[in-house]
Amino acid sequence: MISPALALFLLFLIVPIVLAFALAFTNARLISPRPPEFIGLDNFALLLTDPVFWASVRNTFYFAVVVVPVQAGLALVLAVLVNAKVRGTQFFRTIYFLPVVTSMVVVSLLWRFMYQPDGLINRFLEAVTFGGFTGIDWLNDPTWAMPAIMLMSVWQGVGFTMIIWLSGLQTIPAELYEASELDGAGTWHQFRYVTWPGLLQTRTFILVTITIAAFSLFTQINVMTQGGPLDSTTTVVYQAVRSGYQQLQTGYASAISLAFFAMVLAVSLIQRYLSRERG
Amino acid sequence: MTTMSTLSTTPAATTRAPGGKTNGTRRRSVLVTVLRSVLVVFFAFPILFMLVSSLKPDLQIFADLGSWRAFLPVGDVSLDNYIGVFDRVPFGQFILNSIVISGVTVALGILVNSMAAFALARLRWRGRGVVLSLILATLIVPFETLALPLLWWVNKLPSLEADGFSLAFKQGWLDTYQVQIIPFVANAFSVYLFYQYFDSIPRELDEAARMDGAGWFAIYRKVVMPLSGPAIATVAILTFLPAWNSYLWPLMVVQSEELRPVMIGLQYFFQMNISWGQVMAYSSLITIPVVALFLAFQRSFINSIASSGVKG
Structure with a gap:
């Protein structure tokens, strides 16, 4: 009964993992009559001296360093708000969750429209500053393109994180809150000494998953900026797709994929280690 | 705790002193x-x-x-923008493609992964512990790591092609339905969800069925699966959403218009079009069905997402 699944795992998971390691040391091309040749560390040497690759690593980290805490923090605020005993909880939760069921391609095009120089965002900012604000061409400005994509990504992803915080919040026994209330703890103290420690497991999970998702940034870039302007929004996965698909260089793309995997692995190991220490 | 614990909508976090609200609350x-x-x-x-x-x-x-x-x-x-969408691209074909691709991925995914989980949770065989931990270990590998080597690999795989009444092998899976479906059928997280759920179903039920002469497959089909509604719903939702929204993979493997799923169709429509109204109409057309599904099965959606948080 397990054999269909095992066969599929072998073909589409294990083989590609092995191939990622093997092809990274070859000059394999996506479409080529000749079999791949072993070229040692050439791909990695090329990678280390490629300024666009380093730009993509910087951008990817920049994106993650901002998006991970902002998304996790805002999601926690939403979860606490939705969890509070006030009317209309379900309505609010539904609205916060709507962007999650909207596809990232749709979201990217929608925000690309709103970020136009004569688009909704600029017109809104002009209106609230009574004309004091002069429009920014958000996605064509090397300074603003990445922050614009970050804001949009948080908007789309925060509802997902909220649900996970919420399920964590609801595992904290109500008696702990009652006890702390009897001890006269205020809202902040309750949060600091009951809620926060109770969320240790959830916290680790959320940090690891959002970080990996942030590292995997691709769709927004491909739809909104194609890595520009001046490589200010190119990312590691975007570079891998560019070399492995558009330029047909499977070998080089495999080397980028391995670098990407090393980043993912390192971050999840570090985060697991840190949250274990503090616990 | 099982993965399927429901998220109550009545919150437990704040408690109110009996006898009315104070000013503070x-x-x-x-x-x-x-x-x-x-x-x-x-x-x-x-x-x-x-x-x-x-x-x-x-x-x-x-x-x-x-x-x-x-x-x-x-x-x-x-509704002119909507009419414009249907006039300019074969939108009906795109949406049909996405329905077929995500529908088949969900159906096969439920079947294949639940069978695997059944074998891991219920049958006794050597090495099942190792197999389970290997499957769980792959959860750390994001699809983006594998996409490019996988692209090279599927281009080498043979595929059976019907040409009139004769079948012939051709090289490469690129530009087919199967390349958009088969690699996503077996899913480690789905196996894990089913495994957890099956583990919580009492084994006495198996014993009773075996007394009545049922084989393992009958137990799977007639005892365990009918009791696993919530797990099936969770796996269906967690498979459907990425399949419907899939973008990176079809971008690389689909060239023909008649195989294009909705998201690639949208990108293509945007590139040939400068009417934002029409782009918004296309976007609404592919968003509204999913939002409607979400509103109809909200509890299951929220529980599926919540259960994905348990793997940490």
């Missing part, structure tokens, strides 16, 4: 409501803007941007 609840409402505006306005813009010609969209009219279906409102 009232102030707090006003604050909560205000904050919640501000956030509703932040989350809802882009979606509202998309829906409203899909009903207006471009000139009117841009004329309305500076005022509240941008969010109101007023003025020259019509």
Whole structure:
């Protein structure tokens, strides 16, 4: 009964993992009559001296360093708000969750429209500053393109994180809150000494998953900026797709994929280690 | 704790002193409501803007941007943009492709992964512990790591092609339905979800069925699966959403228009088109069905997402 699944795992998971390691040391091309040749560390040497690759690593980290805490923090605020005993909880939760069921391609095009120089965002900012604000061409400005994509990504992803915080919040026994209330703890103290420690497991999970998702940034870039302007929004996965698909260089793309995997692995190991220490 | 624990909508976090609200809690609840409402505006306005813009010609969209009219279906409102979408691209074909691809991925995914989980949870065989931990270990590998080597690999795989009444092998899976489906059928997380759920079903039921002469497959089909509704719903939702929204993979493996799923179709439509109203109409057309599904099965959606948080 397990054999269909095992066969599929072998073909589409294990083989590609092995191939990622093997092809990274070859000059394999996506479409080529000749079999791949072993070229040692050439791909990695090329990678280390490629300024666009380093730009993509910087951008990817920049994106993650901002998006991970902002998304996790805002999601926690939403979860606490939705969890509070006030009317209309379900309505609010539904609205916060709507962007999650909207596809990232749709979201990217929608925000690309709103970020136009004569688009909704600029017109809104002009209106609230009574004309004091002069429009920014958000996605064509090397300074603003990445922050614009970050804001949009948080908007789309925060509802997902909220649900996970919420399920964590609801595992904290109500008696702990009652006890702390009897001890006269205020809202902040309750949060600091009951809620926060109770969320240790959830916290680790959320940090690891959002970080990996942030590292995997691709769709927004491909739809909104194609890595520009001046490589200010190119990312590691975007570079891998560019070399492995558009330029047909499977070998080089495999080397980028391995670098990407090393980043993912390192971050999840570090985060697991840190949250274990503090616990 | 099982993965399928339901998220109660009645919160446990704050408790109120019996005998009416104090000033403090009232102030707090006003604050909560205000904050919640501000956030509703932040989350809802882009979606509202998309829906409203899909009903207006471009000139009117841009004329309305500076005022509240941008969010109101007023003025020259019509379904012309929607008609335009169907006129300019084979939208019906795109949506049919996405329905077939995500539908088949979900159906096969439920079957294959639940069978694997059944073997891991219920049958006794050497090495099942190792197999289970290997499957779980692969959860750390994001698809983006494998996409490019996988692309090279599927281009080498043989595929059976029907040419009239004769079948022939051709090299490469590129530009087919199967390349958009088969690699995503077996899913480690789905196996894990089923495994957890099956583990919580009492084994005495198996014993009783075996007394009645049922084989393992009959137990799987007639005893375990009928009791696993919530797990099936969770796996269905967690498979459907990425399949429907899939973008990176079909971008690389699909060339022909007749195999294109909706997201690739949208990108293509956007590139050939400068009418934002029509792009918003296309976007609304592919968003509304998913939002409707979400609203209809909200509890299952929320529980599926919540259960994905248990793997940490």
